[in-house]
Amino acid sequence: METLTTHTRNVLIGVDIQNDFITGTLAVKDGAEVIEPTNKVAEAVRSTDGTVAFTRDWHPAETPHFDTWPSHCVAGTEGAEFVSTLDIQETDSIISKGTGLTDGYSGWEGISDKGETLETLIAPRNTQETVRVFLGGLATDYCVKATGIDIATYFAGNERVTTYLLRDAVRAVALNQADEANALKALEAAQVLAISSEEAIAMIQGE
Numbered sequence: 001m002e003t004l005t006t007h008t009r010n011v012l013i014g015v016d017i018q019n020d021f022i023t024g025t026l027a028v029k030d031g032a033e034v035i036e037p038t039n040k041v042a043e044a045v046r047s048t049d050g051t052v053a054f055t056r057d058w059h060p061a062e063t064p065h066f067d068t069w070p071s072h073c074v075a076g077t078e079g080a081e082f083v084s085t086l087d088i089q090e091t092d093s094i095i096s097k098g099t100g101l102t103d104g105y106s107g108w109e110g111i112s113d114k115g116e117t118l119e120t121l122i123a124p125r126n127t128q129e130t131v132r133v134f135l136g137g138l139a140t141d142y143c144v145k146a147t148g149i150d151i152a153t154y155f156a157g158n159e160r161v162t163t164y165l166l167r168d169a170v171r172a173v174a175l176n177q178a179d180e181a182n183a184l185k186a187l188e189a190a191q192v193l194a195i196s197s198e199e200a201i202a203m204i205q206g207e
């Protein structure tokens with residue numbers, strides 16, 4: 001007889017921690033502060049054989065997206081590279097988005113070179129598995145918001161997937177003063193739960 005043991009898999013999604021968003025053409029204020037907490041949670045997730053994925057803006061040189069924003073994260077350029085202090089391991093997945101003529105705010109539309117998507121990386125692998133998704137990166141009011149809402153909305157009917165926002169591992173562009181608060185409200189409304197990276201690590205190690 002099969003034993004019904006439940007297993008929790010931890011997933012870290014690091015959103016767009018790329019040079020252009022930290023020091024480049026579209027630098028987010030205090031964006032570099034997301035790096036350390038993201039690295040720490042990624043390490044904790046890997047130590048439980050979890051899943052670590054990093055999304056990246058990977059735009060063509062010309063796209064309608066650059067009517068809205070200054071040119072940034074053009075595929076293959078230094079600005080599009082992940083920040084050198086971001087700890088990326090060979091087993092991690094890299095999800096590229098905005099590769100066509102779309103804005104590519106959401107990592108949900110992205111795909112890795114191996115054909116992985118956030119959907120395939122997050123979805124429980126069997127009926128005994130529950131999944132905790134931890135979300136950090138840039139920027140709170142654009143790509144983090146879009147990615148978090150898409151994940152939480154897709155898995156809304158699935159009690160085995162819970163999505164958390166790492167509150168200290170995200171920073172906002174905040175073109176308008178209320179943008180950050182509105183993004184946090186929208187994520188909360190989508191059932192993305194805000195916690196600190198310390199709380200996340202305690203949760204991961206408590207398994």
Ligand SMILES: [Zn+2]
Pocket residue numbers: 057059065072073098103104
């Ligand atoms: Zn972009």
